[in-house]
Amino acid sequence: MAGSAAALLAIGLGTAALIRSPGDTPSGPRSFDAITVASEPTPALPLTESEVLELLDRSPEYGALADPGRRTGCLAGLGYPASTRVLGARGITVNGHPGVVLVLPGDSAGTIVALAVAPTCNSADTGLLADTTVRRP
Template sequence: MSGEDRREAAPQGPPWSPNLLADFQAGLLDPETHETLRARVDNDPQAQEVLAALDTTRAELRNLPSPPLPGEVTERIETALRNEAHSRTTAPSGEQAPIPHRAETATVTGIGSARKRPGGAGPRVFGWVAGLVATAAAVLGAVVVATSLPGGSDTQPRAATAPPETSSGSGRTEQTPLALRGDGLGLNGEQFAAVLGSEQYTGLSDPSRLPGCLQANGVSHVRPLGAREITLNGQDVQLLVLPTGRAGEFRLLAVGPECGPGQPATIADTVFGG
C-alpha cells in the first residue's frame, strides 16, 4: 500500500484504531499523516498506553524461539538457493566460471531435517509465523538481488572488499571500517550482509543522538536494521540500513559524525535491492 493510499482521509480520533497506531509506530504512514497524528497522539494517554503495549509485544516476540517454517516454504527457499548456487558454478560456453571465495563446493543445507506441521497452534502463533516468513522472504530477496549484482563489472565503481575483524588489546573483537570509493554507496552483496548484521553506531550510540539524527533525515519511529562505521572517499561515515516497507528493498543512509537533532549531515542516501 502506498502513502497516497494511506492518505485517503485524515485520521479520525481519539480513540485511534490499534491498526493505525501500529502503522504509526512502524513508520508506515506517509510523512504528512504521520506528523498530523503524532501531534495528537503525544498528548493522548490512551494512545500512549497502546504504543507502550506494542513495544512490549515486540520485545516479547523478539525473545520467542523461532517457529519451524512450513515444509512448502522451506522447499521453495532451498530450491531457490540450490538454483542460485548452481548458476554460480556454471558459465556460458566460452566464458570462465567465477572462482568461488572458498575451495569447497557450494552446498545448500536443508533448513530443517524434520518438517512437521504445527498442531494445535492458535491464530496468534500463525500470525507470528506469517510475520517471520514475510521478514525472511524480504531479507532473502535482498540477498538474492545483492548477490546477482555485477560487482565485478567495469561499468560500476567497485567498492572495497569487506575488511576482516580485528582484536583489540582488551580481547574485544572490533570491526574495521569498510572503505568505499565512488559517487555513491556501491555495496556488493557480501558488504551489505556485513552491514545488515552489524550494530556499530559509534558516535550515534548516545540514546538522544540516533533518534534526532534519523528525524533530521525524515525518519521517525524506525530502528535501523543494521549500522556500520565506514569510510567513503576517505571520510568517516556512519552507514545505516533502514526498511522501506517493500520486500527486498532497503534504504542506505550515510551520515557524518555530526548528525543529530536538527543536523541531518547527509552524505549519501540511496536504495539497495528492490
C-alpha cells in the same frame, strides 16, 4: 483665465496618467531569472549490495551514534520517525569523510536503504554523505 485652464489641464492629464496602468515596463537587466544553482549529487555509497546486506546479519556498530537520543535526532533529520528500527550500522569513510552507515527499512517490503551520515548527524544537520537502496534477496 489661461492660467486656470492650464492648471485644470495639468490636473486632468496627471490624474489620467495615474489611473492608467503603465503595463509591463522593463526595469533593466534581469540576469537572476537565468541563474540556476545545481546541487551536487549525493556520492555513491562505497559498499557493494552484498556488503550492505551483510550488515543485516551482525550487531549494529553505531560508533558516534551509539547514544539512542542522538540516533533518534539523526533519524528525525533524515525524515524517519523515532520508532524506525535500524537494521544495521557500521563506520565508513566516504570521499575521505568519516561517517556511519545506517541500514533502514525501505519504502517497500523488499528493499532496504543504506544512508551514510556524518558522525555529528543530528535533527538539524544530518551530514548525509551517501545513500543507496538495495533489494532484499
